[in-house]
Amino acid sequence: MITEIRYNRPMTVELSGLRKTFGAVTAVDGIDLRIGDGEFFSMLGPSGSGKTTVLRLIAGFELPTAGTVALDGRDVTRLAPFERDVNTVFQDYALFPHLSVQENVEYGLKVRKVAKRERRDRAREALAKVRLEGFGARKPSAMSGGQRQRVALARALVNRPKVLLLDEPLGALDRKLREQMQVELKAIQRDAGITFVFVTHDQDEALTMSDRVAVFDAGRIVQVGTPEAVYERPVSAFVAGFVGSSNVFTGETAKTLFKKTGTFSVRPEKIAFTDEAAAAPGTVAEVIYAGPVTRYVVDLDAGARVVVVEQNSRTPRALAGLRGQRVRLGWHEEHVIPLPSGKDSAHAS
Amino acid sequence: MDAGVDGDQGVSMHRHPRWQLAGLLAAPVLWLVVAYLGALGVLMVSAFWTVNGFTGGIVREFSLANFRTILGEEVYRTVTLRSVGVAAAVTVICAVVAVPMAFYMAKVASARSRHWLVIAVLTPLWASYLVKAYAWRVLLGNGGPIDSLFGGPGRGPGYGLTATVIVLAYLWLPYMILPIYAGLDRLPDSLLEASADLGARAGHTLRRIVLPLLVPSVAAGSIFTFSLSLGDYITVQIVGGKTQLIGNLVYANIGAAGNLPFAAALATIPVLIMVIYLIAVRRSGALEEL
Numbered sequence: 001m002i003t004e005i006r007y008n009r010p011m012t013v014e015l016s017g018l019r020k021t022f023g024a025v026t027a028v029d030g031i032d033l034r035i036g037d038g039e040f041f042s043m044l045g046p047s048g049s050g051k052t053t054v055l056r057l058i059a060g061f062e063l064p065t066a067g068t069v070a071l072d073g074r075d076v077t078r079l080a081p082f083e084r085d086v087n088t089v090f091q092d093y094a095l096f097p098h099l100s101v102q103e104n105v106e107y108g109l110k111v112r113k114v115a116k117r118e119r120r121d122r123a124r125e126a127l128a129k130v131r132l133e134g135f136g137a138r139k140p141s142a143m144s145g146g147q148r149q150r151v152a153l154a155r156a157l158v159n160r161p162k163v164l165l166l167d168e169p170l171g172a173l174d175r176k177l178r179e180q181m182q183v184e185l186k187a188i189q190r191d192a193g194i195t196f197v198f199v200t201h202d203q204d205e206a207l208t209m210s211d212r213v214a215v216f217d218a219g220r221i222v223q224v225g226t227p228e229a230v231y232e233r234p235v236s237a238f239v240a241g242f243v244g245s246s247n248v249f250t251g252e253t254a255k256t257l258f259k260k261t262g263t264f265s266v267r268p269e270k271i272a273f274t275d276e277a278a279a280a281p282g283t284v285a286e287v288i289y290a291g292p293v294t295r296y297v298v299d300l301d302a303g304a305r306v307v308v309v310e311q312n313s314r315t316p317r318a319l320a321g322l323r324g325q326r327v328r329l330g331w332h333e334e335h336v337i338p339l340p341s342g343k344d345s346a347h348a349s
Numbered sequence: 350m351d352a353g354v355d356g357d358q359g360v361s362m363h364r365h366p367r368w369q370l371a372g373l374l375a376a377p378v379l380w381l382v383v384a385y386l387g388a389l390g391v392l393m394v395s396a397f398w399t400v401n402g403f404t405g406g407i408v409r410e411f412s413l414a415n416f417r418t419i420l421g422e423e424v425y426r427t428v429t430l431r432s433v434g435v436a437a438a439v440t441v442i443c444a445v446v447a448v449p450m451a452f453y454m455a456k457v458a459s460a461r462s463r464h465w466l467v468i469a470v471l472t473p474l475w476a477s478y479l480v481k482a483y484a485w486r487v488l489l490g491n492g493g494p495i496d497s498l499f500g501g502p503g504r505g506p507g508y509g510l511t512a513t514v515i516v517l518a519y520l521w522l523p524y525m526i527l528p529i530y531a532g533l534d535r536l537p538d539s540l541l542e543a544s545a546d547l548g549a550r551a552g553h554t555l556r557r558i559v560l561p562l563l564v565p566s567v568a569a570g571s572i573f574t575f576s577l578s579l580g581d582y583i584t585v586q587i588v589g590g591k592t593q594l595i596g597n598l599v600y601a602n603i604g605a606a607g608n609l610p611f612a613a614a615l616a617t618i619p620v621l622i623m624v625i626y627l628i629a630v631r632r633s634g635a636l637e638e639l
Contacts, residue, residue, distance in 0.1 A: 051617035081545040088546045094539035098561045107557075159547065301568050 011073070012037045012163055012195045014056060018067035020053050027053040029219035035163075035197060035212075040189050042198045042206040045216030046242065051199045055165050056217075058197065059088050072162055082111075087156035088161040091171060093148045095140040101127070101151050102136030108159040126158035127151075127203070129188060146177045159190070163195045170205065182208050203243045204219040207231060215239050237339050240265040247271070248339070256302040263339040266331055268295070268309040274330035282306075284325050296322075298329060396617050398610040405607060415614035425598070429618055430594045435514055436578035442518040443525035443574045444567050451526050452559070455533035462518045471525050478520065482587045485516045489588055501632075506519070516588050517578045524577065525570035525637035530567030533559075568630045575626060595619055 013035040020028040025102035028050045035041045043051040054189045056062045058069055060081035068077045076084050086110070095104050105123040114122070127133060140148055149169060156164055164212045166185075186209045189196045200206050206213045207227040214224045215238075234240035237248050246265045249257060254264050257280055285305065286297035296308040308329065360372045378438035396415060399408045454466045473481065488495050489512050492502035499505040506512050536559070544554040565639025595618055 059542075059546060061545075080550075081542065082548045086546075088543070090539045090543060092537060093538055094537065094543035096540060096543070096558055107544070107549075111548040111553060155547070326449055 011035065012039075012071065013041075013197065014070040014073075015054070015058070016068050016069075016070075018054065018057060018069065019065045020057060020062060021065045028057065028064070029220055031219075033214065033221065033224070035195060038193050038195055039200065040196045040211045042167075042200060042210040042213045043202055043216060044203060044206040044213050044243065046201060049216035050219040051201075051214075051216045052167055054169055055088075055150075055197060055199050058163070059086055059165050060084050074226060085161055087147075087159050088165040088167065088231065088251055089152045089156050089162040089169045091167045091169065091274075093140075093152040093169075095148055095155070096150055097140055099139075099299065100136060100142070101132070101138050102141065104151060105136075105155045105158050112159075112168055122158050123154075126154040129157065129191075130184075131152045142347050145172055146181065149173060149181065153188070155186075157194070160192075161194065163197060164189075166196060166198045166206065168199055168201070170200075178205075180302050185209060185251065207243070215243060217242075233337060234265060234339070237263060237265065240337065240339060247304070250302055253300070253302050253304045255305075257300075258336055260338075265336055265337045265339055266306075268307040269293075269311075269336035271306065271308045271329050272309070273308070274328055276328065276330055277326035279330040281326065281328050284322055284327055287322050298327060300329070357630060361451075391429055391614060392613050393511065395610050396613040398463040398613075400608045400610060407610060415611050418611070419614060419618070425615075426597060428593055429622075431592075432579055432619070433622060434515065435510070435594060436575045438514045439517045439521060439578040440525075440571045440574045442514070442530075443522050444571065446518070447525040447529050447570065448560075448563065448567070449531055451529035454530050455536075456538070462465065468521050470530075474523055479587075481520060482516060482584050485512070485519065486587050489515075508588050510592050512588040512590070513585045513592055513594075516584050517581060518574075520584065521574040521577050524573035525567075528566045528573075529563060535544070536562055537623050564633075568633070572627070572630070576619070576623050579622060621632070 011034045012035070015031050015033040017303065018028055018031040018033075019026070031050075031054060033054075043054060045051045057064050058071075060076070060079060060083070064077060068075055070076065071084060071086065079128060096107065099107065102120075102123055105126055108118045109122060124133070124136070127136060130153050132147060132150055132154065134153075135143070140151060143151065149172075152169070162291050169185075170181050173181060180247055182205060185196075198209065199208070208228075210227055212225060213227055213230050214221045215230060216222070219239050223239050227232075230239065230243050234243060234246070237246075240246035240248060244267060246267055248263060248265050250263045255261055258264055280300050280302060282298040282300040283303075284296055285299050286295075288295040288297075291312070293309050293311055296310065297305060298308055299305050306329070361479055395407075397411050397413070399410070399412050399414050400406070401408050450470075454463055454470075458466055486508075487493060489505065489508060490496075491507065493505070496502050496505040496507075506515070540562075541554055544558045545551075549557065580596055582594060582600050585594050585597060587591050595615060599612045599615045602608045603617060
């Protein structure tokens with residue numbers, strides 16, 4: 001398994017027993033995590049789940065209430081940000097408005113007293129890497145959101161840190177630009193061989209770019225694994241619902257459909273319309289055409305409302321008049337994922 | 350029906366944006382032209398008048414006599430330089446004290462204590478200027494608390510130029526703290542974090558990031574402290590001993606000498622200095638980000 005191979009490589013970031021409270025609020029509630037050298041690691045979760053706080057604890061902007069942070073085998077828990085070999089790309093980019101793009105990128109090198117010539121060359125190289133050659137003389141205010149984002153990236157990368165921390169760096173960009181930057185970020189990371197720790201609440205982003213994903217909920221990590229593992233084999237209803245959408249079945253409905261007791265999850269794209277007699281009957285309640293796919297909301301006779309996603313790879317079926325029709329739904333046994341039942345299933349979405 | 354009429358009026362206002370604009374600006378323009386520029390205009394004009402030496406009556410004829418006197422006599426140059434020196438010293442002291450105070454208020458203090466600190470900075474502005482100046486007279490008096498701080502009667506600065514600078518700096522400090530506080534409040538914390546993240550210690554961040562970004566705020570505050578100090582004549586009477594500033598000369602010419610035209614001519618000096626100061630601040634680009 002890929003995760004196991006990763007564990008055999010040297011660990012760049014090691015968090016153990018990490019806790020952080022702000023007054024009465026527990027933001028991070030006991031986190032153990034090991035991130036490998038050169039890994040693209042995403043921390044995914046809803047807002048307030050503690051992922052950004054973990055990032056800030058790694059950067060040194062916050063000190064943990066308990067637990068330790070180690071970088072490259074060295075305990076840095078009590079060190080200031082400027083004593084840690086990490087750099088951060090901030091959500092708001094945090095470019096210095098009074099400095100030119102070139103000066104912004106050179107800032108870290110200047111602080112570390114790198115000679116002027118080398119400083120200029122390395123800054124130019126970093127700007128070229130993010131495809132901003134020739135923009136050095138501009139002020140950040142004269143650049144677009146996507147360009148500022150890349151300046152922030154160059155300003156961090158130019159220092160060749162062990163670990164690059166990215167706090168929802170693509171959040172402020174429009175969809176098209178975001179998808180383009182996802183590809184670029186991944187390429188830059190592979191190129192530079194730097195460990196990326198990437199915070200996002202966007203599951204698409206996490207799945208597309210990451211080697212591994214940690215799913216956060218209420219200050220804890222609920223699952224760590226490859227995107228494929230987290231998506232295909234979610235360990236709880238929360239993960240199933242947050243990473244992609246999911247149909248969660250419990251109680252009597254589950255018993256009728258799967259002849260088993262417990263809580264189960266089936267992904268919308270793993271359910272198909274079928275003519276088999278053994279399939280589950282239901283009534284189409286809603287049809288939503290969404291370009292590449294069409295979503296159907298079906299009320300099963302067994303007592304659950306499920307979402308079915310169908311690729312529009314051929315001409316879509318005539319949608320008009322489909323609402324209210326009787327249909328039968330089928331799925332493969334292997335796509336029915338058992339989830340721990342009980343309190344956790346209350347999260348189902 | 351009424352509502353309909355109102356609606357029609359609204360529509361006609363929309364159709365005649367000039368009327369809308371006129372309605373909006375009539376009062377402020379009237380104020381600006383009559384009360385503000387009017388008074389300034391009278392001052393400028395009367396500066397070129399003279400007083401008849403025998404009758405004491407004002408001669409309403411154009412003359413450069415007042416300005417010739419001011420430029421010609423040593424004492425006016427000395428007093429002008431002294432006034433500018435006091436205003437500059439007060440501004441520097443205010444800036445040096447205000448930056449760390451405002452930084453603590455905006456970036457270090459908790460949200461709740463920040464609230465109280467702003468009130469604490471503003472409170473002295475509620476007290477009478479005169480009372481505060483006289484309080485300092487007591488503090489600075491021979492054998493007063495400041496003297497004992499320096500080790501006995503007569504050891505402290507006493508009344509004089511130093512005392513004037515100290516008291517003016519105390520009086521105008523809030524006008525420097527507030528714009529700097531506002532400037533720091535607008536400064537995102539992430540900029541400070543980014544600087545630390547890129548390897549800079551606090552001192553480096555302060556010099557390379559915070560102070561350059563605070564220049565417009567300090568400039569705004571300095572316009573207050575500088576012009577208020579330049580125009581002051583009360584504080585210097587209370588704690589200045591025999592020290593004279595431009596304001597004293599203006600006051601003496603209006604009161605004792607009854608030479609209003611000469612007082613007006615003297616009063617153009619601080620106006621001129623402020624115009625030069627504002628142009629210099631503008632040239633430096635400090636106001637562009639205000």
